[in-house]
Amino acid sequence: MSARKTKPATPRRRNSSTIAPLASTPGELTAPVEDYLKAIYGIEQEGEAAATTDIAAKLSIAAASVSGMVRRLADQGLVSYERYRGVRLTDAGRRAALRTIRRHRVIETYLAQALGYAWDRVHAEAERLEHAVSDELVDRMASAVGEPATDPHGHPIPTREGVIDETRHCTLSDVARGQRSRVTRVSDEDSELLRYLARIGIRPGVVVQLSERAPFDGPLTLQVGKGSCQVGPALASRVMVELLPD
Amino acid sequence: MSARKTKPATPRRRNSSTIAPLASTPGELTAPVEDYLKAIYGIEQEGEAAATTDIAAKLSIAAASVSGMVRRLADQGLVSYERYRGVRLTDAGRRAALRTIRRHRVIETYLAQALGYAWDRVHAEAERLEHAVSDELVDRMASAVGEPATDPHGHPIPTREGVIDETRHCTLSDVARGQRSRVTRVSDEDSELLRYLARIGIRPGVVVQLSERAPFDGPLTLQVGKGSCQVGPALASRVMVELLPD
DNA sequence: CAATAGATTTAGGGCGTCCTAAATCTTGAG
C-alpha cells in the first residue's frame, strides 16, 4: 500500500491557516482536553509520568487515540512529552487540570448539600457539568455551601488560585491489625461501591479499627462505630485513611 | 523505573455503532442539535416552516451549514422538510426542543433565585448548562425554586411532560396611545438591553401606560410606575405585554 | 414571460476526536 521504507519522521504541520494558539488563554479548552488533563493529573499524583496506556484506561478510549491527542496537548503547551516516554503536565496544564478538578468537586459538594443529591449520584452529574460551568457559577456554588475544603467523598477541593492539598493517604489495605484509623476519602467513581460504603457506615470522618486480616490478601474485619463488618481487598484499597495514635 | 501497571486498555466503545440510531432515544442529542431544535421551534412559533436563512441567522452560522445539519436532523426523525421548502419539527423534534427549553428556563430561574444571579447574566450561563444537566437535576432545581411557571424574563417554562403556554403576546410597539398594559415578557438574549430595562423599571408584571407615540416609528413615551421614559422602537419591540382594560 | 435577486443546496475542505490494524520501540527474562 503505502510506500514506506523507513521512519521518515514527517514533521506534521497542521493548523496551517490559523495563528499559533496562545496556550495561556484559559476557558477555551474542549471537554475532551479537560478530561485528558484531569486524567493525567490523577496519574501523575501516584507515580511517574503518565503512560499512554494508563491515560487510555482511565478515559476508556483506545491507546492509539491517546497518542494523537497527546501531541495536540503538547502543541497547546499543556503537556510535555518525549515519544515513548510518557507525559507530564506543564504549569499551564496543571493549572487547567486543577481548575477542572475544582469545578468538579465544588459541583459535587453543591449538589449534595444544596440540592439533596445522594453521594453516589453526584459524580456522574459533575462529570458533565464541570465542562459547562463558568468560574462565576463555581464561585457562587462554593460560597453557597460555605467554601468547602473537600467534596462529599473527602477529596480536597483546589482553591480558586489552584492550591490543593496533595498529601498522600494510605488505604485500608495498608493498615496493620489492631490499628485505628480515620477515613479521609473514598473513591468516588463507582456508584455501587459508594452505596455499599454508606450502608456499612464508611464515610469520611468515620473512625474504623482493623481487628482482623485474613492471610493471602483475604478479607479484613473492621469495627465501624459499634458494628463490625468484613470487606475484601478491592474495597479496602478504595478507602483512604489516616492512622490514629493508640 | 516505575512499575506502571498495565491494564489492558479495554477499549469499551463509546459511540461507533454503524447502525442508524432509532431517533426516539432522548438524552443523546449533541449540543448543536439541541441548539438547532430550539432555534427551529422559536421560528415556527412565529410563522410558517423555518427557513434555512432564519435558522442560520438565529444560530449565527453560515446558511450552507444549516442545509447539511437539517438533513442529519431529518435522518434522526427530528424534523421533516422538503428541499427548498423549509423545515418543521416532528413530534419527536418538538419534544426534544421543549425539553431543552425547559432546561434552559429552569436553570435561568434557579440561578436568579437560588444563587443571586442578575437577570442579565442568567441567559449565557443557561445556554451552556442546558446541554449538560440531567433531568433529575432540572427537576431538583425546579422544585427548589417552587416549580416556577416562567423564567426571570417572563418566558413560560414547559412542564416535565412538554406542555407549554404558547399564547402570543403583543409588544409595546403594538400598543395604542393611552392604552395601559402589563409587561409579560422581555427578550432575554441581550444583556445590555436587560440592564437598561431594569434601570427604567420594566420587568414582567409591571404596568406601563403608553402616553405618547411619535410618528414615523419614533420613540414612545411611557409611564412606568410614577416615572416616565421614552423608548425607541427597537426596545419596544422586545417588550411583550398584555393589554389592560381601562 | 423572461430575467434576475435572493434563498438554498452542493462541492470541496478543515479541525477535533475517536477507532482498528499495522508498524515500531522498550524492556525484562532468560
Place this chain on the structure above:
DNA sequence: CTCAAGATTTAGGACGCCCTAAATCTATTG
C-alpha cells in the same frame, strides 16, 4: 546479549459540525 511481550506510535478511516465558493432553484417583477 538476544528476543519476545507489551507499550506506543503511525497509517488510514469515520463522523460531526463548521466554512467558502459555486451551482441551482424559487419567486418577483418589469
